[in-house]
Amino acid sequence: MTAQTSPPAAPATGSADAVLEGLDPEQRQVATTLDGPVCVLAGAGTGKTRAITHRIAYGVHSGAYVPNRVLAVTFTARAAGEMRTRLRDLGVAGVQARTFHAAALRQLQFFWPQTIGGTLPNLAEHKAPLVADACNRLRLSADRTRVRDLAAEVEWGKVMLVDPDDYVTRAAAAGRGEPGGLDLPTVARVLRTYEDVKIDRAVIDFEDVLLLTAGVLEERPDVATTVREQYRHFVVDEYQDVSPLQQRLLDLWLGSRRDLCVVGDASQTIYSFAGATPEHLLDFPRRHPDATVVRLVRDYRSTPEVVAMANAVLSQATGKHARARLELVAQRPSGPKPTFTAYPDDVAEAAGVAARIAAEIAAGRSAKDVAVLFRTNGQSQAFESALADAGVGYVVRGGERFFSRREVREAMVLLRGAVRGLDPDHDLREEARAVLVTAGWAQQPPTAGGATRERWESLQALVILADELAGTRPGSGLGDLVAELDERANAQHAPTVDGVTLASLHAAKGLEWDVVHLVGVSEGLLPISFAETADDIEEERRLLYVGVTRAREGVHVSWGESRTPGGRGSRRPSRFLDAVRGQAEGLGRGARATARPARAAASLARCRVCARPLSTGAERKLLRCHDCPAGYDEAVFERLRTWRTDVAREIAKPAYTVFTDATLMALAEAMPDDLAALARVPGVGPAKLERWGEDLLATLATD
Structure with missing residues (x-):
């Protein structure tokens, strides 16, 4: 196993100069720039956490910072815990390293009695019961999928600072669709009633912690002064994920101060659905014209082959994120080339990946140094079964804490x-x-x-x-x-468990392994079928980039050409692989010689029956020409049409708004048997999947 060539850690000593030992020139610039606004654009694997923790440690050991007057905020409890551990190893104690919510909750608990009076209301652990109560009060059905959609909409509205009275206009502009299958005015009524439910139950929710803290700081100058006297220096990690609500709170913490250091990478923005936006990072130099901007591009994590693949994934990126793309420069010795393997079906893919991992472990690699990453959690089960059959232990990230x-x-x-x-x-x-x-x-x-x-x-x-x-x-x-x-x-900073990690690409953010298996990298899964706009597609590209950059030594990319054994091999490798496939020496062991290159754009899609280019959206949805023979059972198609008619009558809307005929044909041809497979059918978006997924599967399974 190739050793990582990152500079050695600085000793835990009281010497400021010792803290700087082993830092590269850019990291040293970050560590020694202690005053004024600082913006660190840090690519994956470039040592951003190392740079900012050494910056804090250098500030403390040089006497420029008082530890308990430094507030470092990040987005996960795990990252905050890691930051505290690193600071302690550098001989620094007392720095407040917390998530936005943890820092805000601590302040709110302290100031509530003197500003509002009484005891801070209880924090509701889940929104679902509150949303369900709001729906019941409005005499709306409150099935599980609708409640989940509306709870997500409550969260989006709050982090985007959208008042219920302005919701309809703002949601329409943001293209929010019909959350929970409801029109926007009805959703606005749910949001208002949700607030009434909280008042009646004397609870607040997760986002209220930030909103209330911001409100107290805005309305009580004495409280704001106290907080600003307490915290003189601020560090914000993962700044590309800051929401408008978090930025508002950060501005209130700062006041007129300039001692702010932000760290981020626009190319790792993968949570826009939850309100994250890189605009604050991208616009930082404009909002702070005198800011020091440092770019960290030396990649100490990954081999040149992995780094080249990561750079290639982003080479075709477009839009606002592309202008901030960092070209990584590998610092490690050379390693194996990425592999790209097409399997006949999903079952074969899972078995093939498990066999490769078992062989790696037998050759001496630790299971905890291997990960299998996928786009949706529904893909996990096949790999769990395959690894169990191969006698390989695994850990599903995102399970019980x-x-x-x-x-x-x-x-x-x-x-x-x-x-x-x-x-x-x-x-x-x-x-x-x-x-x-x-x-x-x-x-x-x-x-x-x-x-x-x-x-x-x-x-x-x-x-x-x-x-x-x-x-x-x-x-x-x-x-x-x-x-x-x-x-x-x-x-909640858990130690490492010795087992192969199974995780979604979203859950893998911030982690790393020696070897990463990126599975299901095909059109319809990555990018996911419901990613329709240019911005949606670009976020899917960034997801793949995040997956690639989790690997230190090896990347294995794979996909199944059909869902089930014996099925028609109609799946195509992801378009994102177009720029990177040439790096591999062939398709890799077990690959099919007939594997097809990913399409560069929808207009290049070809009929899976006659291979002619497809020209209409309906044809691309079916992956065949309209006049080519259908590959579905007519009885299944008629059963789906009957189901659609019943649903349309129930919701009092035209049948085509439920599903078009082309989508029903695609369903009849694909015959999905679980929600993950159903989500891969073009035309089945997330809202429809949540609302009618189970009914669709039952209809398809009916004899």
Whole structure:
């Protein structure tokens, strides 16, 4: 395994100069520019966290910063926890590294009694019950899919600072469609009633924490002054993901101060559906003409082959993000070329990927250094089954939180109890193992899978953390391990579990592995079928870029040409692969010689029956010419038409607004048997999938 060539970590010492050791010239510029507005444009793998933590540490050790007057904000508890850990290793304690919500909630809890009076209302953990109550009050049906859509719309409206009274105009301009299958005026009524429900229940929601904090700072100059005196220096990580609401709060925290450092990469903007916008990052030099702008482009994470692929993915990017594209420069030695493999179907793809991973592990690679990344969570199941059949352990990212697992909670109780009366000279590694054995840990993993394996992997993660703590902080004892676990539990910063990671591309953001398998990289999945506008397509391209840049050494791209074994091989590799396929030496082992290049644009799509170019949207939806023989059962098509008529009558709308005939034909030909496959059928958008997906599957499955 090739060693990473990132500069060595600076020693945890009180010397300011020592903090700068090992930084490259651009990172050093970030670390030593302590005053005024600073904008760091940092590409994937270029050491942005290293640069900003060393900047804070240099500021503290040089006397320019007082630790408790520095507020560093980011977007996940895990990232905030990692930042605190790095700062502590650099000899800096007391810096507030938090998420936007955690920082705001802390301030709101402190100032609420003196500004509003009484106790801060309870924080509602979920919006769904509140939305359902609002629908019931308006005598609207409140099925699960509608409630989910409307809850997302509540969140969007708040982070975009859209008042319910302005919702119709703003939502129409943003192309929000018909959330929950409701027209925009009705959605606006739901949003107003939702606020009434919260008042009646005496609760606030997640976004209210930011809104209320901003309101207090705006209306009480004395509170704003107190906060600005407390925090003199601000650092914002992942600035490309800031929403208008978060920017409003940040502006209020700053006041007239200039001590702001922002870090981001417009090419990693993948959460626009939740209100994230890179405009604040892109416009930073315009809003702050005297800002110092530093570009980090030296990629210490990935091999030249991976970096070249990442650059190629973005080489055809268009739109506002393209002007901020950073051309990465690899710093590591050369490695294997990316592979591109076409499988006959999804089942074969999952089995092939699992076999490749099993071979890698047998050759000595650790399972935790491998990831399988996909566009939708529905793709996970096939790879879970294939890995289990291959005897490979795995972890599904986004499942039950690590510190909520029963075995982890029990282990922490045992570790905490063992601290009392412990000989301080005991070796942390040995002592941790001795305690965790009583919780069920063993030196060798169990041969069984399922819950038994998952329990062992959780305990093994604690063993690994003890080893890491002993290595990075010599002299640490069991009490230090317990303190580290308590801090991580509060921040939900889970240690690494030794298993292949299965995750969506969205969930993989901020993580990295030696080898990444990008699966299902075909038209209809990446870009996803409901990405229709140019902006939507470009965000899908950035998702692939994020996936590629998670890899340190190897990238394996694959797709299935049909959904099920024996199916018609009509799927095409993603158009995003056009610029990168030439890097591979052929198609890779197991690839089909007939694999077709991805289309560059919809106008190049060809009929899967006669290979002639397709000219209409309906033909492209069917992937065949209108006069070529259909590949579906007429009885299935008629059954779908009957279902559509019934639905149209129920919602009092024309039948074509439910689904067009072309979409029904495509459904009859594809015969999807789960929601993930249904989502890949052109014409089945997310709202319709949520509203009618289960009914459609039941109709298709009827004999």
